Amino acid sequence: MSFWSSKKTEQLAQTEQDQITLIESRFKEFWNFLPLPVCEINKNGVVIDANQEFQKITEYNITGLRDKSLTRFFSEKNKIEEIISSVFTDKKSIKDQNFSILNYSKQLIPVKFYCNFIKESNTTLVCLISQGSLKEIQQGMEEQIKLRTKDIEESRAALLNMLEDTEEARARAEEAMVKTETIFSNFLDGLIVFNPNGQLELINARAEKFLGIKKDDYVGKTFPILRKDKRLKSLLEIVGDSMQSVFRKEFVANSDLILEVTSTFISIDERKLSFLIILHDISRERVIEDLKNQFVSVAAHQLRTPLSIIKWGLGMFLAGDIGKITKDQTVLLDKTYQTNERMIKLVNDLLNVSKIEEGRYLYQPKIVDMQELVQQVYDSSKEVAQRKKVEFKLNIKKSEKEKIVKIDIEKMGLAIKNIIDNAITYTLPGGKIEINLSRTGDKIDLVIKDTGVGIPEKQQERVFSKFFRAANVVKLETDGTGLGLFITRNVVEAHGGKISFKSKEGHGTTFFITLPATV
Amino acid sequence: MAKKIIIVEDEEILAGLLYKKLTGLGYEVFVAVDGEQGLQAIREIKPNLVLLDIVMPKMGGFDVLRAVRGDEAIKNTKIMIISNSGQPVEIEKAKELEVQDWLVKTEFDPQEVLDKTVKLIGQAD
Numbered sequence: 072m073s074f075w076s077s078k079k080t081e082q083l084a085q086t087e088q089d090q091i092t093l094i095e096s097r098f099k100e101f102w103n104f105l106p107l108p109v110c111e112i113n114k115n116g117v118v119i120d121a122n123q124e125f126q127k128i129t130e131y132n133i134t135g136l137r138d139k140s141l142t143r144f145f146s147e148k149n150k151i152e153e154i155i156s157s158v159f160t161d162k163k164s165i166k167d168q169n170f171s172i173l174n175y176s177k178q179l180i181p182v183k184f185y186c187n188f189i190k191e192s193n194t195t196l197v198c199l200i201s202q203g204s205l206k207e208i209q210q211g212m213e214e215q216i217k218l219r220t221k222d223i224e225e226s227r228a229a230l231l232n233m234l235e236d237t238e239e240a241r242a243r244a245e246e247a248m249v250k251t252e253t254i255f256s257n258f259l260d261g262l263i264v265f266n267p268n269g270q271l272e273l274i275n276a277r278a279e280k281f282l283g284i285k286k287d288d289y290v291g292k293t294f295p296i297l298r299k300d301k302r303l304k305s306l307l308e309i310v311g312d313s314m315q316s317v318f319r320k321e322f323v324a325n326s327d328l329i330l331e332v333t334s335t336f337i338s339i340d341e342r343k344l345s346f347l348i349i350l351h352d353i354s355r356e357r358v359i360e361d362l363k364n365q366f367v368s369v370a371a372h373q374l375r376t377p378l379s380i381i382k383w384g385l386g387m388f389l390a391g392d393i394g395k396i397t398k399d400q401t402v403l404l405d406k407t408y409q410t411n412e413r414m415i416k417l418v419n420d421l422l423n424v425s426k427i428e429e430g431r432y433l434y435q436p437k438i439v440d441m442q443e444l445v446q447q448v449y450d451s452s453k454e455v456a457q458r459k460k461v462e463f464k465l466n467i468k469k470s471e472k473e474k475i476v477k478i479d480i481e482k483m484g485l486a487i488k489n490i491i492d493n494a495i496t497y498t499l500p501g502g503k504i505e506i507n508l509s510r511t512g513d514k515i516d517l518v519i520k521d522t523g524v525g526i527p528e529k530q531q532e533r534v535f536s537k538f539f540r541a542a543n544v545v546k547l548e549t550d551g552t553g554l555g556l557f558i559t560r561n562v563v564e565a566h567g568g569k570i571s572f573k574s575k576e577g578h579g580t581t582f583f584i585t586l587p588a589t590v
Numbered sequence: 591m592a593k594k595i596i597i598v599e600d601e602e603i604l605a606g607l608l609y610k611k612l613t614g615l616g617y618e619v620f621v622a623v624d625g626e627q628g629l630q631a632i633r634e635i636k637p638n639l640v641l642l643d644i645v646m647p648k649m650g651g652f653d654v655l656r657a658v659r660g661d662e663a664i665k666n667t668k669i670m671i672i673s674n675s676g677q678p679v680e681i682e683k684a685k686e687l688e689v690q691d692w693l694v695k696t697e698f699d700p701q702e703v704l705d706k707t708v709k710l711i712g713q714a715d
Contacts, residue, residue, distance in 0.1 A: 375674060379695045380603045386700055387607055392614070415696055 108199040130175030146171040261350030267343030367425040420554040441474040460500040468509035486562035489555035498523035520581040526574040594637040598628030616714030625649025
């Protein structure tokens with residue numbers, strides 16, 4: 072379809088003249104719009120018309136172009152002439168020739184030269200494509216390619232870096248994994264891990280040894296299934312019916328192996344929880360503890376006899392059995408006697424403690440009325456309290472049922488006496504001690520309240536520990552074994568009871584003992 | 591005639607103390623330093639009361655006790671053992687062998703000895 076036929080979209084002119092005018096004006100518009108330099112030459116090679124672009128590139132206006140030889144505007148004048156004559160002669164077109172425009176400013180502009188013979192007008196149209204712009208385009212494309220190439224190379228470099236980093240990270244992760252695995256498998260404690268699905272995932276060598284099992288037989292099985300397995304049954308019973316935390320529970324694996332079992336849930340990044348069981352070998356610790364205990368027991372026993380002898384020797388002096396003694400002699404002997412008594416008490420306490428440790432403490436529980444026991448202990452301490460000028464009261468609350476308990480009388484009596492002794496010792500003259508015994512439901516409550524020096528808050532949690540004495544009372548009463556409350560708590564708890572206290576330094580202390588009633 | 595008491599105790603001072611106290615009340619007191627001697631003394635003297643230590647060389651208190659209870663001639667001798675520790679196990683064992691009473695060395699005082707003696711066999715004469 073030629074350009075000319077586009078007039079179809081417009082209204083046709085009434086007269087041929089109108090048509091021609093229309094065509095001409097359309098042509099003119101196109102001619103000047105075209106962004107390529109175009110000119111028209113006659114058979115003599117003279118420019119008869121040129122468009123805006125041609126004028127621009129040559130830097131001549133239309134007046135300077137018309138009627139001039141085309142060769143004037145080119146550097147290769149002979150060649151141009153040749154082409155022109157051949158085009159007119161052969162009535163053909165020439166394409167893609169490289170020439171240089173010689174413009175007004177005497178600059179050379181490389182162009183590609185195209186020309187076409189037009190039969191109807193016996194003229195030739197010449198069209199140029201500026202090499203410069205071609206070059207620009209080419210350069211532009213080259214630039215773009217360069218940039219793109221640069222981009223790609225940079226991306227490639229970045230990817231390689233990433234790959235390196237990933238490799239590095241992977242290597243590190245693997246290293247860490249190998250390290251963890253090594254630690255895990257060589258760890259001195261036995262370790263058993265269950266994955267978040269409750270299946271046995273890992274067992275280390277030590278655990279295998281402790282339990283006499285091979286991990287391959289057990290990995291993948293769940294806790295409930297393993298609990299029925301004959302080799303793992305007794306261990307998992309220590310943990311419980313299901314996976315739960317336990318802290319340092321003893322497990323006798325066999326006669327030579329005693330383990331301390333601790334289990335806990337561990338979470339990794341807030342995801343579901345793995346379950347870990349730790350087996351710690353305390354066989355040696357146990358042996359040492361037993362030896363220590365035996366030593367204490369033997370030592371205490373051996374100490375008792377000489378202490379008793381000293382006791383009577385001094386007793387005899389004081390009783391005047393060896394002859395009358397002076398007042399001064401009495402004072403000194405009495406002090407010595409009392410000191411010896413304290414030694415005897417300490418030795419007895421040590422023996423009690425060693426018996427507690429051995430687990431041989433409670434002897435033969437008997438069914439008694441707690442009321443009687445408390446009354447007895449109270450009566451035996453009345454005098455001491457009186458001498459110290461401390462008010463000492465016992466209140467037994469009447470209850471529907473008798474306060475019957477099943478206890479080792481000697482030990483329970485000792486336990487209660489320890490608390491009462493403390494109350495008396497650590498309450499200053501003018502103070503007050505109150506003992507309350509009551510029964511509520513099937514619980515027997517014994518409350519011992521004093522207005523004594525109290526226990527400093529920071530030390531309260533250590534009060535039941537062996538040999539512990541609070542700082543504020545060591546200065547008040549330099550004697551004191553620190554064993555009394557340890558023994559008391561053991562006795563109370565061994566009977567299935569509970570003991571607790573409330574205390575404020577400078578105000579006093581209240582001890583609460585609860586025991587289960589037998590009937 | 592004064593009642594006779596045999597003290598079977600290897601601990602010198604204790605034996606001495608008991609001897610003094612009891613003699614002071616008018617009893618006739620003999621002292622044996624080990625189980626063997628003690629058993630022999632019991633057979634020969636046939637005392638009203640024996641104060642018998644448990645832990646002794648050559649022959650321990652329980653062995654003496656068994657020997658005495660097994661011997662027709664002396665099986666009804668009144669015996670009060672002197673236990674070192676007062677361990678319930680020990681006391682139970684002694685009761686089984688029919689002792690009349692017991693003293694715990696580390697806990698009693700000499701007056702208790704006298705009181706118990708008088709309770710068991712009455713005054714010296």
